Amino acid sequence: MSETFQRYDDEFATLTKQVKSSFNDNNNNGETTNTSAGDMLDQCDELLQQMALEARSSETDAGVKRELLVKVRNYKNEIKSLKDENNKRSLMSSRNNSGIGGGNNNSQKQKLLQQQEMMTNQNNQLDSARRVLQETEQVALEIGEELQSNRATIESAHGRVRQVTTLTGRARRVVASMNQRAVQQKMLLYGLAASVVIVFFIFIKWMR
Numbered sequence: 115m116s117e118t119f120q121r122y123d124d125e126f127a128t129l130t131k132q133v134k135s136s137f138n139d140n141n142n143n144g145e146t147t148n149t150s151a152g153d154m155l156d157q158c159d160e161l162l163q164q165m166a167l168e169a170r171s172s173e174t175d176a177g178v179k180r181e182l183l184v185k186v187r188n189y190k191n192e193i194k195s196l197k198d199e200n201n202k203r204s205l206m207s208s209r210n211n212s213g214i215g216g217g218n219n220n221s222q223k224q225k226l227l228q229q230q231e232m233m234t235n236q237n238n239q240l241d242s243a244r245r246v247l248q249e250t251e252q253v254a255l256e257i258g259e260e261l262q263s264n265r266a267t268i269e270s271a272h273g274r275v276r277q278v279t280t281l282t283g284r285a286r287r288v289v290a291s292m293n294q295r296a297v298q299q300k301m302l303l304y305g306l307a308a309s310v311v312i313v314f315f316i317f318i319k320w321m322r
Contacts, residue, residue: 116172119182122165126189129154129161133196137203151200158193162186170251176259183251190244194237201233 136151169182 119168126161
């Protein structure tokens with residue numbers, strides 16, 4: 115894990131702790147608390163984007179990279195739960211505030227229900243987008259691992275080719291050396307034969 119990712123991780127843990135603490139804080143005004151929690155959750159989203167980018171660009175092996183992306187994915191699920199909780203608290207706060215007026219409760223309740231349904235639909239769309247992104251990340255990791263494996267195979271094949279080339283070069287040099295020795299031996303034999311013939315003719319001439 116890189117120092118940058120660890121720093122993001124620590125900051126994320128601090129923010130989520132503050133969000134949970136704001137939920138349990140009964141001394142603050144409900145609307146103010148929800149607004150503050152929403153701002154911190156937005157910061158968490160930005161941190162998760164940075165963490166995902168850092169994990170993908172990390173130069174560590176594929177296994178560590180996968181672990182980092184899984185951690186980011188789990189954090190996203192945690193943020194989703196916190197956002198749902200914050201939305202519920204916002205609706206409850208709005209509902210309580212609207213109940214004070216008394217006159218238009220039914221109309222305001224209907225609006226709140228519509229808002230809640232709209233947020234639910236948006237959350238479902240976000241969940242679907244997250245699933246697609248997670249599947250894409252998984253496919254990208256698998257492709258990266260396959261490419262890395264293919265690269266290792268190609269490098270191994272290149273190494274074997276270099277070895278074969280080296281052996282071929284040595285074999286050629288051995289054959290050339292053998293041919294050279296054969297030529298030298300032939301020349302030596304021809305020289306000896308010529309010497310024998312010359313000596314033979316000299317001997318015959320001397321005998322006469």
